[in-house]
Amino acid sequence: MSQQYPALLVVVPLLSALIISGAGWVNKRLCFPIAVVALGVAAYSCIGLLLRVLNEGVIVYKLGGWDPPMGIAYYVDHLNGLVLSVVSVVAFLNLIASKKSIEQEFPDKMGPFYALYVLMVAGLLGIVVTGDAFNLYVLLEIAALTGYGLLAMGEERAPLATLNYLYMGTIGASFYLLGVGYLYIITGSLNMVDIAGILPSLYQSKAVLGAFIICMVGVWLKMAFFPLHAWLPNAYTYAPSAASSLIAPLVTKVMIYVMIRLMLTVFTPEFAFNIVAVSEPIVWLAVIAIVMGAILALAERNLKKMLAYIVIAEVGYMVGGAWLGNRAGMTGAILHIVNDALMTLCVFLVAGNIVYKAKGYAFDDLKGLVRKMPFTMGAFVIGALSIIGVPPTCGFFSKWYLISGAIQAGHYGFMVALLFSSLVSVVLFFRVIEICYYEPFGDHHGHDHHSEPMDEAPITMLVPLLIVAAGLILVGLYTSDIINHIIEFAIPKGLV
């Protein structure tokens, strides 16, 4: 059984999506349990795979028994083993947490929603697990198209915002496809390992350079790397909360994974950092992304939109870290994939809970929430601390590596940008906390606050949220284990 994990984690959700859309016609109550089982199996397989990789090293799985480069092969190494686990666990927790809000927001569309949800997770897991550059494109489109569907189910403005995303996402995917086409023309292969074996002798070719750059631009569009970010804030803000808390933590992080995979496996760090030699300007772009993301977030008076801009800034963290060109920076970037997925999930789940109870997420809707929803707000504070980077939450430790990388690379601009973003995050989050904590003002000395009763989100929304919040601290405390046992092996020895 455990030999089949790589196939299971894509095939089970894929088939379940079909079953769910059928089951939705029969009885819409069936959808949720099927989705839970499907994603449970996927998460179990992903974690099983990661544990196997830790013991046995890289796992190669040939789909249908066809040998690469003809057939499609799934490769699981330390890097995607880690990302797979994070993606599947986040998707699973969010599924549980969003049950109530789906029932509340669109009771008549539960079948399609769960089908799309599970299909999207299948796409995301496939992107991470596949070792075939073209297969990756196919799965990218699966994830993207289902994502558009999920996002467009939101408020009035959601379809238009999603249409914008659709245009930009399609352009991004096309760029990536074009780059893969170049690679195919040059090497005659679509298998990543195969390509990596053929490429080194061709590194001086302009076509290879072109392929690399086009692929990069494609994934940057998909991950909303500033200035290619314009689609993201509206698309995430107006989406239904169950969709935004799935897509915001995962899609950008999976695209970061694709970028790192291209840099480390398909091409080599030697090629990316020394032959292409554009690290410096890219890190500066990341600096701009971080600073602009932070400033644009400051301008918002709407919780979800503010969080969306923070996502843009966080993308800058990871792109910059990956492109610093040293081990510490890359470690920070990979660690931040994990941490950022968890902390983005945490704050978006909080937003979901708030929408569920307060029916809005503008700052004015947040008044008095500390009294009304103490547990939700407690989790929000932990998520906020992690985004700010306060130890012992996990956000601090990835920031530690990113800043170390910046210092080792002598790139003080990136260091300053990271610190600036932390400072702005303090302002951003404490502004929200202030509103939830002080307002509405009592007559004097807050004695009136007693009168407001507690009105917390339902337990199924609360428990996953609290698990995630606790996870932020636990992951922080176990950082050294994650790094020593997983990330150390995910980065090629050559990169120091």
Add this chain to the structure above:
Amino acid sequence: METITSIKPLLAVLVSLLVTPMLVSSRAPNVREAWTFVAAAAKFLIILSMLPTILKGTEIVYTVAEFPPGAAIKFRVDAFGMLFALVSSSLWIITSAYSIGYMRGLKEHSQTRYFCYFAFALSATIGVAFSANLLTLYLFYEMLSLATYPLVTHHQDHEGRSSGRKYLLYIMGTSIAFVLPAMLISYDLAGTLEFGKQGFLAGTGSKALMGLLLVMLIFGFAKAAIMPFHSWLPAAMVAPTPVSALLHAVAVVKVGVFCVVRVLTGVFGIDLLGSLNFGPFIIFIASVTILVGSFIALSQDGLKRLLAFSTIAQLSYIVLGVGLLSPKGMTGGMAHIAMHAFGKITLFFCAGAIFVATGKKNISEMVGIGRRMPVTMAAFFIGSLSIIGMPPCGGFVSKWYLVLGSLEAHQMPILFVLLGSSLLNAAYFMPFVYRAFFCKPDEAMFENTVKEAPPFCVVPLVITAVISIILLFYPQPFFRLASMMVQSITGT
């Protein structure tokens, strides 16, 4: 140096954190306060049980989690950490009693939250005291900032909100903008963050870089309230008085100074500072803060604000003492942590007791208060003597050593700073004390009947005042711990 491994430091940190579920779930206020006392007593006893080991010259270490090499989350109890932990944990017991009198006397809201975050803050304080490296120190430093935010903003009104903003802006802003990068640059240079007897930065970088790191680390720990990063402290006085007393006269601000001293002795090392000639710079910023702080205190009418500026000035005594880089100066500086703590907390307790009994906050409204509250004002008099540095109070001992230290370091101007500061201290305390007792009958604003604050308020302040006096005659174990630390730093 002998070391032993023991879980006690971790227990001492966690004990007050572990009790918070009890505090939250207690229905009756009496049960809740009982738990606070249990935690405070347990914390004090655990710390006290480590004292004999430390006095024998053995250090206690405990590693919680390994992070990159040299930067684990790790505790190390040495003499200096012990000194600070003893002061803050013993005062927590007294302050808990005082809190009951104050919070109930004023019928404050959200008392459960108040006691929870108080316990949380003490955990962080002890964590700072026992940190073995800069990373752990930073972790608990930030934890303390966050734990005190709800205490500072307790009243949840407009004033609390703006003070809370200022508090966070200064304290978290400086720690993120200065300490975090300085810590990472140091780690990049030295490959470790572990505090050493002679620091760990010696021979790793140019003088300019060392100077930059020094400035970032001194000003980054803004809880030390060194000017120009001091104005959060007067703003934080909107908090209930027990918070001002324990946190903003002892725990929080002393954590700031403690961090600065740790940086000077454990990160840079006295020899490195001496050879790079950074001593005068440290003395200069400390002297400026002492004098300017005292001058501003002269002009204050709000009693708590006056005490806040006085604290700002007194904190820099400690920095000054260590900046002298002479054994006696350092001993005096470190001992001043204890001496100032007992004196200043008495003064804050008195300010709070006056507020509970009469509702008055300003000095101009307190003429003749000595006739109404003689015990409180007598304690105030003792506390202010300790701050001025006059016998029969403990403040005299540390100040005496600071004077000796400045002679030892051949820094004559410092004598004038110390003398001038004492005069200024007397100038802002004595008129108030005088007018409280010896005003003309028609000036007195209170009836000539004795009516003190509740006993839970008065007894603690009497205890701390008495301890202030005892410390002159028997300044142990604080003095012993300070001189042990100095011995181990200087190797003599």
